[in-house]
Structures are given as structure tokens and as C-alpha cells.
Amino acid sequence: MLRLSKLTDYATVLLAYMAKTNSHLHTALELSEATAIHLPTVSKVMKVLSKAGLVYAIRGSKGGYQLAQVPEQITVASIIGALEGPVAITECSAQTHDCEQASACEIKGNWGVVNRAIVNVLESITLADMMVTQQQYSSAEIQVSWQGLSR
Amino acid sequence: MLRLSKLTDYATVLLAYMAKTNSHLHTALELSEATAIHLPTVSKVMKVLSKAGLVYAIRGSKGGYQLAQVPEQITVASIIGALEGPVAITECSAQTHDCEQASACEIKGNWGVVNRAIVNVLESITLADMMVTQQQYSSAEIQVSWQGLSR
DNA sequence: TTATACAGTACCAATTTAGTCCTATATTGA
């Protein structure tokens, strides 16, 4: 699995729509109608994105949301970070203090390295990349190389 | 977050211990004592790893577990796959059928690409890599490059 | 036949997530 929450997915869809049509301010209602995500959920997500600084929010009539940065500068990692906090695939990779098993655990440092590798991927992909229409699983090239100490 | 389950973490710890001491068969009790993971939990994890073919299990007295492959051939992706099923960071990247929002969704294909990139990372890291003692977050080099269609 | 050890499954408590709703605050324009 290793799954993102639905809210994170919604956030990406909403931001992608905003990026595509960034000539005007977007109300939560407009975003809801354009993306087919229920209004209360759109509201919830936009509030979080606003608090995280990914979008500007303007209150009152004629208000709405707009992107705080250009799509090329908004990374997938920052979207995930806004909704779920920093990427941490295990407790080890998030916590500063040791867990119960720490004294017997041989691998704590290594989860940190794996985590770092995943964060690197997510920081290298931007909202602009996500907006490109493409055939599933096909046309983009991804290259990953790992040089652990053992090699 | 983007977190793995604790059981997946336990599995990696258990397999790393087995790899380090693979001269003999390991009983669940021995594994529990060596790793400080409670016995019932060790049992649960080992059963899953056995069913997935990552370890051989031998029943009866003098029985126990042993690795089914050398540590260099057991990838982190395969461990995650055994415990949690295939990596799928969103519903999009797992399901074959469209979700409710599909018709309005601009990015479905792209989650597949992001997912693929993460799977590549996880397939490139083996149990042998995880066994190397290292200073947290420092000594390993990770290189990731992404070439989406937009660049 | 008995002791040992894994296999399979069921179960429950705790946590997390998804979704909704209510009240407060800010802004515009008549």
C-alpha cells in the first residue's frame, strides 16, 4: 500500500485545476463544481492549503483562492507536507527518540535513507508535471539510482 | 506521513536479523528474543513472509524459518508487497476502474508515474543495504532524476 | 505418543480517516 490520504489526492486535483485556470480567483463553490468534489470537502482542503501557504485566500464577497506560487515551484512533496505533515515512512524516520526495540534494531538509520530517497522523488515532481496529460504508466521516464554503503 | 505499517517495519528488522545470522534455522521464539518484538507479533509476521515466499518454514520440532533468497536479492519493495500488497500511493494507482471524480480529473495518469518512481526506489534497495550500519541520514548517496513530459 | 513449532483464522481495542456541520470573522456594495 504505502498510501496517501484522499485529502492529499483531492488537494492535488484542486491545485491542478487552479493552475490550469489561474486567470481569476477561485471560490470553493467553483472548485467543487469543476472537480466534482463535494463542497464541504473542498472547503476543508483549501483551508489547510491556505494555512500551509500554498494558496492565498481572500475573504468576503469577490473573495476566493489563488495559487501562492507558479505551478513549476509547487512540489508534490509540499502538497503532501501540507495535508499530512512531513513524509516519514516509519516511526524511525520521523521521531527523534528511540523506540522500544531500538537497542536490538540494526536498521534504524537505513529507514532514514530510504525515506530520504522517496522525499527526493517527491520534491522533484511539481504541480506543472502533474498537469501534463499522459497515457497511464507509459510516457514519462524515471531514473533512480541508489548507492548505499554496501556497494 | 506516507507511512508503512509497523508490521512491515518489524518484518524488515526480523529479516535483517535472519540475514546476519543465517547459519541456522530461526524459531519464532529466537527471533522474538533477539529483536525484542513480542512473540505473537513475530509469529504473525513470519506467517505472512512464509506465505509470500520470502522465507522457508519448517514445521515440527527442530523446525523454524530461513531466508528463501540471499539478502542481495530481497528488495524492500518485496517486503512491503508481502505485508501490505503492492505499493499504491493513491486509489488511482491501484485501481483499474475510474473513481467518481474521474471525468473531471486531470491528473489520474500522473499519480501512476509518481507511484512508479517510488516503486523504482524501493526495488533498488535490498535487505543487504538495510543491514549496513550507518550514521543516520548521512552517508548513503541517493540520486533521483525525473523526466516528465513537460520538460 | 508427546513435545515442539508453524498455519490459519477470528477477534477486539485503539487509532486514523473521511466527511459534515456550526459558529465566527472579513469584505463588498447597496
Added chain:
DNA sequence: TCAATATAGGACTAAATTGGTACTGTATAA
């Protein structure tokens, strides 16, 4: 100043997931 429009900040509940444990069954060795 007032009414309409929008976001802000919570609280709350139902559903799903996860973690941990227990029980019963099966295989093997001595």
C-alpha cells in the same frame, strides 16, 4: 449601516484500518 458572500476554525461522528492477541489445527522429530 446592513445584507450578502466567502473564508477560518473548530467540533463531531461513522467507517475503515491497524495492532496486538488468542485459539484451534497440522506437521515433524525423538
